[in-house]
Amino acid sequence: GQQVMQIPQYQHVQEGEDFTTYCNSSTTLSNIQWYKQRPGGHPVFLIQLVKSGEVKKQKRLTFQFGEAKKNSSLHITATQTTDVGTYFCAGDSGGSNYKLTFGKGTLLTVNP
Amino acid sequence: GAVVSQHPSWVICKSGTSVKIECRSLDFQATTMFWYRQFPKQSLMLMATSNEGSKATYEQGVEKDKFLINHASLTLSTLTVTSAHPEDSSFYICSARRQVEQYFGPGTRLTVT
Numbered sequence: 001g002q003q004v005m006q007i008p009q010y011q012h013v014q015e016g017e018d019f020t021t022y023c024n025s026s027t028t029l030s031n032i033q034w035y036k037q038r039p040g041g042h043p044v045f046l047i048q049l050v051k052s053g054e055v056k057k058q059k060r061l062t063f064q065f066g067e068a069k070k071n072s073s074l075h076i077t078a079t080q081t082t083d084v085g086t087y088f089c090a091g092d093s094g095g096s097n098y099k100l101t102f103g104k105g106t107l108l109t110v111n112p
Numbered sequence: 113g114a115v116v117s118q119h120p121s122w123v124i125c126k127s128g129t130s131v132k133i134e135c136r137s138l139d140f141q142a143t144t145m146f147w148y149r150q151f152p153k154q155s156l157m158l159m160a161t162s163n164e165g166s167k168a169t170y171e172q173g174v175e176k177d178k179f180l181i182n183h184a185s186l187t188l189s190t191l192t193v194t195s196a197h198p199e200d201s202s203f204y205i206c207s208a209r210r211q212v213e214q215y216f217g218p219g220t221r222l223t224v225t
Contacts, residue, residue, distance in 0.1 A: 001172075031212075033212075033213075033214075035214075035216075041218075042205055042216040042217060042218050042219050043156065043205075043207075043214075043216045044216070045213040045214060045215070048212050048213070088155065088156070090214075097161075097169070098144070098161075098209065099158065099161065100146075100158070100214065101158075102155050102156045102157075102158075103155065104154065104155040105154075105155050107153065
């Protein structure tokens with residue numbers, strides 16, 4: 001079945017440093033979504049990427065979808081303590097049965 | 113944004129008993145809801161897709177007789193963990209899809225003693 005790999009598993013940065021998490025799917029995706037889960041909380045939708053090579057920005061967050069629609073990345077510029085949490089990518093392979101396959105997530109901690 | 117609620121937020125039960133968890137979409141109708149299980153510091157594992165008015169679709173390895181899902185209406189899905197055992201202790205999260213986004217409930221922490 002479809003697998004979604006995400007690296008790194010953990011990332012600790014100093015406040016102000018940049019952060020990137022990478023996501024790779026074993027199959028071509030229809031779209032990819034990113035979610036953030038704060039410690040003790042539940043996942044919250046951040047964004048969806050649909051087009052090959054798509055790049056979207058949300059303030060300090062930049063999301064990219066690869067040309068082959070099999071990989072994606074999330075980059076945070078100048079991290080802040082409010083960025084702490086686990087970032088999950090989730091791939092949708094399309095088809096009649098909608099299902100998201102989540103990566104294992106990257107736990108980001110930020111040292112003030 | 114859309115709101116999905118879950119009840120209870122936490123529950124402790126004894127081995128052998130059954131526990132029902134409710135998932136409600138509060139401000140939109142959801143023909144499809146999803147039930148996930150999350151272990152500490154791990155990812156979300158899809159257990160089943162709950163379809164309103166029809167049987168749930170279970171993922172491979174998930175016992176449908178143990179994890180009973182009922183999608184009674186367009187705003188309510190329930191997950192019943194039957195004959196619970198300590199290994200069923202986990203964080204259970206539901207979600208409902210609205211357009212492209214999945215909205216997650218706050219989760220239910222189940223502890224089986």
